[in-house]
Amino acid sequence: MPDNITDLEVRALVDGVNLSDGHPRMSLSTSQSEIIAAFPEVFAHTRKLPVDVVEKSARAAFLSSLGQHSALDEEISFRSCYSSSTAIDMIGKAIRLAGRPVAMVEPTFDNLHDLLAGHGLRIRSVAETALASGPLDDIPPPGGVLFIVSPNNPTGTVLAAERLRDIAAACAERGTVLVIDSCFRAQDLRAQYDMYAVLGDFALDWVIIEDTGKLWPLQELKTGFLNWNAGNPLPLARMYSDHMLSASPFILRVVELFAEDGRHGGYDQLRDGIQRNRALARDNINLPPAYPDSRISVDTFRLPAGVAANALYTDLGEVGVHVLPGELFYWEQPNLGTDLIRISLARDPEAVVTGCQRVDQHLEAWRRVVIR
């Protein structure tokens, strides 16, 4: 099998300037450091509490801090998972058991597609542009599953509330389960309208994945929350209980404390840091940004004609700079991504500047060779 994005990201973990994976690797803020300094007390605290109390409390803090108040409705089922990928894999397993066809947004992070494809699902590509505007008649597979991502990675595209309403109506009409991966929600205020309230207006089956893994430099101490409506036809509860008993109460409490810190300025700081790094990246690479409006913690640049992303990726790896080639995000039509590279902004500014300068130097050298 060819390498997937994660394979390339693993290589980047080993050495050099890693602008490859989207995992947060920036420095901690002062108040975040204070939470970590209190880890022993956090551990002692959660030891004494029933797991379901800790779980509900973490989820309430996290989702309400992102405007998702209707997610806390008693009717809605939820589970805390090791990660959003764990949640997505459970969804894929449940879809296979239910025998439903799937349509999924393209481009998007390839592991979303691959996690589902590993279950042998039939997956049709839906262009992100077609999700964002235009007629919806042909998009929700009747009796199937529509899997979308908002904000989407790598484009940063956010579905507006009105458009989500139209998509929900189309799915409800066709008996399509609407699955939404919202893992980057905290990074973009435009994604923080009450999505659960919007969906709740329809006789619709839906699943939403929320996640803390993209936000805080917590060394993979994270939780994915899997949420679904009462009566959902996918056997999610069973797929979950086959896999796990509960997320770690310790991690859940850390998530709660980071979410509270987020609510009191931490999220603003997170978003400011990302936007500053985005400006630095754009200043230090002489290439046009592919998605100018993106607010998530990655940025994507369009390469000059004649430079193929995959070849550039290999060259840059040799000089110790790790980025991601655009082909991999186009899981159905890789040729649409050959002129794109994605870099991660969830780093300290120096790493972003150093990495971008090396990319730019490399491209300058290439330009000189081509011109000569």
Place this chain on the structure above:
Amino acid sequence: MPDNITDLEVRALVDGVNLSDGHPRMSLSTSQSEIIAAFPEVFAHTRKLPVDVVEKSARAAFLSSLGQHSALDEEISFRSCYSSSTAIDMIGKAIRLAGRPVAMVEPTFDNLHDLLAGHGLRIRSVAETALASGPLDDIPPPGGVLFIVSPNNPTGTVLAAERLRDIAAACAERGTVLVIDSCFRAQDLRAQYDMYAVLGDFALDWVIIEDTGKLWPLQELKTGFLNWNAGNPLPLARMYSDHMLSASPFILRVVELFAEDGRHGGYDQLRDGIQRNRALARDNINLPPAYPDSRISVDTFRLPAGVAANALYTDLGEVGVHVLPGELFYWEQPNLGTDLIRISLARDPEAVVTGCQRVDQHLEAWRRVVIR
């Protein structure tokens, strides 16, 4: 779908005396508490190291502390997972892609079977007694997968090195991939011969799951290690990279420190505590132990004729004592487990004594009713 073991365990997390799940919930030792007191320093330390360095170091400490020295051979592939269940689910997904039939030991923890069955695999039952002795001719499915557990849960049965050698030879001859779940290895010295050295003597494809999740009361901070031989036909590396980038470096380092503590007396303390709790349980329930030689952190009792485990489970739940009914471990032939209940010993002694006394009182009352 009927409830599985984890569903029942979730109910037990909420209230009462929980002798249901096998997750470790006993008090920490002094030296373990010291590691937790140093969590902030552990976090700061692993922030500075490459992930693969932390990962290799944790695995080396853990596996060598359990006698699995040949596991560290350069030729052997490994990955650190969120949990052993994550590893097993990846194996199931890989088996489905490879299209192999599976044979699995019975009885065993039902989620092992259910995780694989959720992938739509054909699974044949192999009696644990047939694995332990007798002819092996009909056991490894030719071109398939044989999935065994040693030490097994709930029986505590350990495959001796000589018998493992015979099973490995039979699998090698038939092109069967041998999968071994060794998650309870630390609890039984009889399981700590160098299993990887034994398997390495054969032209055999194998997978071994090691796990820290059953050992230490770390609130689900744990790691499953997925190990396999070079050239293994199951696409494990890809299933892994679709799902995750790496385990948490923080958790890996905690695992390393707990393993080092284990090597210097912690494992002896763990095993002593389990054996003391086993003696207390047997003293406080007037029922014969079903598996007298077991050394793992659960114990199983045989019910008097006329008491069905499922009915007893329900009755005990009403008085706030949570155990597990034996039916669930016999995933193919539940009728073989109707006279068994399993309790967890990974608790503080008071919980074991209180829970067992309540079970016994309940059975005494039942006996009086029946005799009268």
